[in-house]
Amino acid sequence: MSKDMTFNTLSLIVLKRIEEPGNIVRLRFGRPDGGALPPFTAGGHLDIHLLDEDLDMWRQYSLCSDPAETGFYEIGVLRDPKSRGGSEAVHRLARQGASFDIEGPRNHFPLEENASLSVLFGGGIGVTPMLAMAQRLHRLGRDFVLHYCTRSRDVTAFRDLIATAPWTDRVIYHHDDLEEDQRLSMDRDLPAPDAKTHLYVCGPQGFMDWVIGEAEAAGHASTNVHREYFSADVDTHGDSFEVEARASGVTVMVGPNDTIAKALAREGVRIEVKCEEGVCGTCVTEVLEGVPDHRDMFLTDSEREEGEMICACCSRARSARLVLDI
Ligand code: FES
Structure with a gap:
């Protein structure tokens, strides 16, 4: 695919927490041993695992620090009471010294560096x-x-x-x-x-x-x-359709209020999801047959037209049946 889908898994600590105006917290992450971090490019983001007794979710946050800086990453997080709990959890959990599992950096928003x-x-x-x-x-x-x-x-x-x-x-x-x-x-x-x-x-x-x-x-x-898009109002509802996970030998019906990822998970076929609202690209799966009904904000217009990939967390089918390469 055209986007960078590779990532590292890191265990990082909060080196610094700065309260910014407007309910925004700026967080600096680094290695506990102070070592160098994997490089990132402008427009890149981190996937942060938010975990405590009440929640277990991954959320994506854009990097705002200088890509030339190798000693730390910085992100800014708005506490949004209307969100599904991720930003509240960051504000609550990300105290100085707290440790987080982090994947990335990844970049779906790269800079065209040769622009005039x-x-x-x-x-x-x-x-x-x-x-x-x-x-x-x-x-x-x-x-x-x-x-x-x-x-x-x-x-x-x-x-x-x-x-x-x-x-x-x-x-x-x-x-x-x-x-x-x-x-x-x-x-x-x-x-x-x-x-x-x-x-x-x-x-x-x-x-x-x-x-x-x-x-x-x-x-x-x-x-x-x-x-x-850092958040999207995605409509995941629609008519029922059938999905075959060909490599797994499993076929399921996806109901009007269901998603492909959830329907397959109930039958033991796991597609990794993170944002569950079509913005991060974690759940992108190859389509072998059928016509996707794209509901995500992740794929480009040409990727949608080609119809060879689908975001299984939110997208549906225009055809009665989809066959996926999983
Ligand atoms: S899980 Fe993020 S796009 Fe599907």
Whole structure:
């Protein structure tokens, strides 16, 4: 597949915890022995295992630290009471010195390093991958601008980090409570379409839909508008269909409120899942026969059209039957 699906498994500790404005915590992870960490590229993320007596889940968080830094990884996590518990657990469990199993780094949101202009749009906590990208683009000496959108200055995280960065003059803040002309304006802030101009978007779904829609309407090629969904409202419901796990010799029915991964798991066929909402790609499985009904945000448009892969945690079938290579 076109995306990086390799990863390392690490046992890391929280070296530092910084409370940022806006219910965001910035966490620095490192090896207990202080050794070097596997390298990562801008736009990469970590899979973090959240485990205590009440929960056992994996969640993905974008790396915001400098990819040139080998001694630690940093992430930022918004405590979101509307989430399914992952962010609350991070805020509760990630005390200084706490140990976590971590997989990665992986990157589904890579930077086009040869672009002549990169424009980064970060909405709220969606700024985290943009911070790593800004650091990388600065090191490369590339032209870039980061539009950082939040509700107000008071809830804007990472201001200290940005203020002391050598690329601070590349950052334009847009707060919802400012005058109209200081908010993000697609008429003013979107560059002219060009094959060597690349746009990057991460943030709440409404923000992403708006930026992507405006960019594509203005003529930017979809392949130059890069996007990272950190959460998705995914509809996993639909008509029943049959799934054959060919290599396992198992066939199951997937009901209207069921998922492929859960239906197969009940019959002993395990597809690894992490986010369960179509954003991380952990559950991607090869399709041998049938037509997928893609519900995820992970596969690219061309991967969807090819129909050779499916996110088994949420996607369904347009055909009465799917055959998977598992
Ligand atoms: S488990 Fe994350 S995309 Fe399916």
